[in-house]
Each structure stands twice: as C-alpha cells, then as structure tokens.
Amino acid sequence: MVINNWHQKLEDLYDQMVEWRRHFHQYPELSFEEVETPKLIAEILTDLGIEVRTSVGGRGVVGIIRGGNPGKTVALRADFDALPIQDEKDVPYKSKVPGVMHACGHDGHTATLLGVAKVLSEVREELSGNVVLIHQHAEEKAPGGAVEMIADGCLEGVDAIFGYHLASPAPLGFVGTRKGPVMAAADSFEVTIYGKGGHGSAPHETVDSIIVATQVINQLQLLVSRQVDPIKTAVLSVGSFHAGVANNVISDKAHFTGTVRSFDPEVRGYLEREFKTIVEGVCTALHAKAEIRYERGYSPVVNHDKETDLFFKVAKDLLGADKVAEIPPITGGEDFGAYLERVPGAFFHVGAANPDGREMFTHHHPKFDIDERALVIAGKTMLSLTYHYLNEHQETSLDDSKNDLLSQIQQRPI
Known part of the structure; x- marks a missing residue:
C-alpha cells in the first residue's frame, strides 16, 4: 500500500528529524525575533526541490509541493518560535541561548514537518493534489504569526488544513482531539x-x-x-x-x-x-x-466535523483504536484557530511523555522535554491525513472519465 511506503520513508528519517529538532532546541529564537530558524527551514526545503516563499507575514516560510495528478490542496502547519525561559535541563542539546528555550515543543513540530516534507517531495508524482507546508513564526506571542501569514496569502488555494501539538503530559503512542472547540x-x-x-x-x-x-x-x-x-x-x-x-x-x-x-x-x-x-x-x-x-x-481552536472524522479514521488505522482518544477541551491558547476560521481542518495532540519512567515536565517549564519518538507518530499521522484527504478528493480529467466509461462499455458482455 502506498501509505505504508510513505510511513517507512519517515521511519528511516528518524535520526535526521532528531538532529533537526536538537539543532533548533540549541539555537532557539523568540517570537517575532526569528532570523536563523526560518533561514534554515527555507534552505532545507529548497534543497528538497520544494517551491519556497520566505518572509511570509514577516518571518514565516511556506513550501509548496505540487502533485503529479490534479486534486485538492491540503496545508500542514508547524510553529518554530521559542520562549523567554532559561533551559535547566542537563542534556547535550540544552539551549545555548541564555534565557531562551524551546519549552513548548515547537522545535519538534518543525522537525516533524521537515521530515514530512522530505517524504512528500520524494513521492510528489504520487500525489493527487498539492501540499502547502506552513512553517509559522510567533505562535507564543499575540497577535501571533498565523494572522500575519494568512494576510500574506499562505492559505490561498488551500482546501483544508491540519496541525498538531506535542503533549508532554500525555503518554507516548497516544493521540487525540475532538470535534468543535478543542482549545x-x-x-x-x-x-x-x-x-x-x-x-x-x-x-x-x-x-x-x-x-x-x-x-x-x-x-x-x-x-x-x-x-x-x-x-x-x-x-x-x-x-x-x-x-x-x-x-x-x-x-x-x-x-x-x-x-x-x-x-x-x-x-x-x-x-x-x-x-x-x-x-x-x-x-x-x-x-x-x-x-x-x-x-x-x-480565537478558540474549533475543529471541523468532517476533517476531525478523518483524523479519527486514519489515527485508528495507524495506531489502533485503544491509542486514540476524544479529549476534553483544553484551556490553553493556540493561534491555529485563525486558520480554522478561514478553511476547514483539524488540530490534534500527540503524546510525548517518556514511558520508561523518566520524569517529564509540563509545557513552559524550565526542564521541559519530549520523547523524540513522538516525532515519528506525529509525522505518520500527518502523512496519513494528507494521503487520505487528497485521495478522497481526487480529480479525474474529462478525458480520463471518457476513457474509463469506454473501458467499462467494452468490458460488458453483449
């Protein structure tokens, strides 16, 4: 099956995604002050042969992968800003910037989307439609980067959007969301x-x-x-x-x-x-x-019914029904809601707590960290959402329709 091949490609990228994530973790940049992070993202996407727009809405980066077949356009979003917190972890990839750290998992979001981008760039001829990769700045600080990127056209031509957030309190291997208000x-x-x-x-x-x-x-x-x-x-x-x-x-x-x-x-x-x-x-x-x-x-993050149903379908197929949960609304804020006010989509959470007993700290804590294996789970889910959404909305040209009809007629017994 095609999607299994995509998933395997992502698994093979695990070490690369970890390397990306740890680089971003060591060199964090605050909201609206991101310079080197978007520059590196753009370089990676360009090296993958992906069309890239930089300085979108100020500091955002947008990549576009055009599929080999006609179809809808789906957007995937990751944020990449850090927080004004001193990193107190004792790890080799500890932040090298005094008073600034990735204490909310945005480095992981970015590494995940880069891994997804590499896979999709390699299978672009298999895509029935297009994929827009939204690397967003300034999620942590109002008015947020989402509104600026939207104003600068990052959603032009987009039919649906998906995004996710790593959740350090949730067990590794679990994912969840809900219809309607989620944040x-x-x-x-x-x-x-x-x-x-x-x-x-x-x-x-x-x-x-x-x-x-x-x-x-x-x-x-x-x-x-x-x-x-x-x-x-x-x-x-x-x-x-x-x-x-x-x-x-x-x-x-x-x-x-x-x-x-x-x-x-x-x-x-x-x-x-x-x-x-x-x-x-x-x-x-x-x-x-x-x-x-x-x-x-x-704005509140309000998931759309159809796209949330798709999430539950692909997540259960991928992880098993016992690993997928309908979660209660979360009173944390997220500017992903700005995207969902304009196009249908869904936002979900991916468990990132280490199951081996290592102490995990909540978001915005000076010792916040994640189990990096969650990057693969998140990436596979994003790939499955992309695959199923585009295939469900696959467009067939008029000539192809005629050929299919002719083939059916010729195969019928007289």
Whole structure:
C-alpha cells in the first residue's frame, strides 16, 4: 500500500528529524525575533526541490509541493518560535541561548514537518493534489504569526488544513482531539489602579491602591464562579501584581495583569464587558481610578466535523483504536484557530511523555522535554491525513472519465 511506503520513508528519517529538532532546541529564537530558524527551514526545503516563499507575514516560510495528478490542496502547519525561559535541563542539546528555550515543543513540530516534507517531495508524482507546508513564526506571542501569514496569502488555494501539538503530559503512542472547540480563546488584561499615597500610619488620609486592587481582583473571581454558566467553561487568572516601594508607605498606584480563557463567543464577549464594569465600579466605590487595557488574543481552536472524522479514521488505522482518544477541551491558547476560521481542518495532540519512567515536565517549564519518538507518530499521522484527504478528493480529467466509461462499455458482455 502506498501509505505504508510513505510511513517507512519517515521511519528511516528518524535520526535526521532528531538532529533537526536538537539543532533548533540549541539555537532557539523568540517570537517575532526569528532570523536563523526560518533561514534554515527555507534552505532545507529548497534543497528538497520544494517551491519556497520566505518572509511570509514577516518571518514565516511556506513550501509548496505540487502533485503529479490534479486534486485538492491540503496545508500542514508547524510553529518554530521559542520562549523567554532559561533551559535547566542537563542534556547535550540544552539551549545555548541564555534565557531562551524551546519549552513548548515547537522545535519538534518543525522537525516533524521537515521530515514530512522530505517524504512528500520524494513521492510528489504520487500525489493527487498539492501540499502547502506552513512553517509559522510567533505562535507564543499575540497577535501571533498565523494572522500575519494568512494576510500574506499562505492559505490561498488551500482546501483544508491540519496541525498538531506535542503533549508532554500525555503518554507516548497516544493521540487525540475532538470535534468543535478543542482549545480556548486567549485574551489578556492589564489594569493600573490610581489612588492617593501617604504614610502607612495614616491610612485615613489616603486612597490605598493596594486595597482597592485586591478588592477588584476578588470581585473578578466572582465573575467566573457566579456569573458564567458552569457548563460553559471560563478561566480568569491574575498572573502578576506590582505595588509599593516601602513597608511604611501606602502606594498611590497598583498594577496587575492576567489572562481570560473561554470557548463560547457569547461568554467571551460577556466576560470582556463585565470585566470593565467590575473594575470601574469597585474603583468608583472606593474613590480610586482605573486604567484598563483589555486585549482579545487568539480565537478558540474549533475543529471541523468532517476533517476531525478523518483524523479519527486514519489515527485508528495507524495506531489502533485503544491509542486514540476524544479529549476534553483544553484551556490553553493556540493561534491555529485563525486558520480554522478561514478553511476547514483539524488540530490534534500527540503524546510525548517518556514511558520508561523518566520524569517529564509540563509545557513552559524550565526542564521541559519530549520523547523524540513522538516525532515519528506525529509525522505518520500527518502523512496519513494528507494521503487520505487528497485521495478522497481526487480529480479525474474529462478525458480520463471518457476513457474509463469506454473501458467499462467494452468490458460488458453483449
């Protein structure tokens, strides 16, 4: 079977994919600051004889593989930016860039898609349609690279798109996703409370910005727990709080930031409106003023039914039904949702926890790592999705249709 040959080719590339992944891991680059990473990606794709566009949407790279037969166009996406975290792992491929590391698996995503690209470049004449390889910058930082690459035409002519994320908490060998919302909308806020400073011994002469800010934060927690339908998931978390300079001084200013996650568009809009109402209302009641910056970030990742069904079909054929799961929605954010707002597709997760007892750390942890065997599982799944999607939408020319009909007529007994 053709797909088995593709899978074998990818297995043969395992050492190469690991080498790519470890190179990217040692030389990570932050969102919107990627220079050498896209350059290397473009060089690899060019060496494979693939059409390449660089600087797509700023720093993205797009490769195009045109099949030997007519058909639809499917896009595959991987991200390649890193995070501002110090790598604390004791491994030979530890990051060589102080304060920057691949703590979310994007190096693995990139290596996987490069392996898939090499296989598809070798079998391009077997393809019934085209494949667009989207290597995206800046997934970790809003507004994200997806919207910029889409604006620059990376989805032109694309009929469907697939992407995946390595999951360090999930066991190696397992994959999963779901229909509908699979990852949350990720919005952010920044609030500065202005009061009236003074001596710590005379609070009655001040408007204590710290007290006001803590009251605001307490009321914001009630926004999710008491105003949002518990069936409709939402999260509001304050991630930083800064105020004051001395133990005997009441601060005239307090500043806090955080994130809001949701899946439902109505809930998302409600949270934004009520957030501002609560902050302004508490400040008014306590004689303070507020400066609010509330920004909508990534859209929720909402999988399309037909493409998700295809994922489950090929994943079960590849790994067995016991290794494929329908997972609950995840409140993490991902800008892959921007692609799914424009073309149908599906986003899935691939387990990358080492089954041999090695301690694994969650995403964005200074000791984050993956079991690199997950790259092959992810790559095979992407190849199967490509093969089955294009074959299901194979186009037959008019002349071929006539020949097939003529052949059928000639074979019928008279």
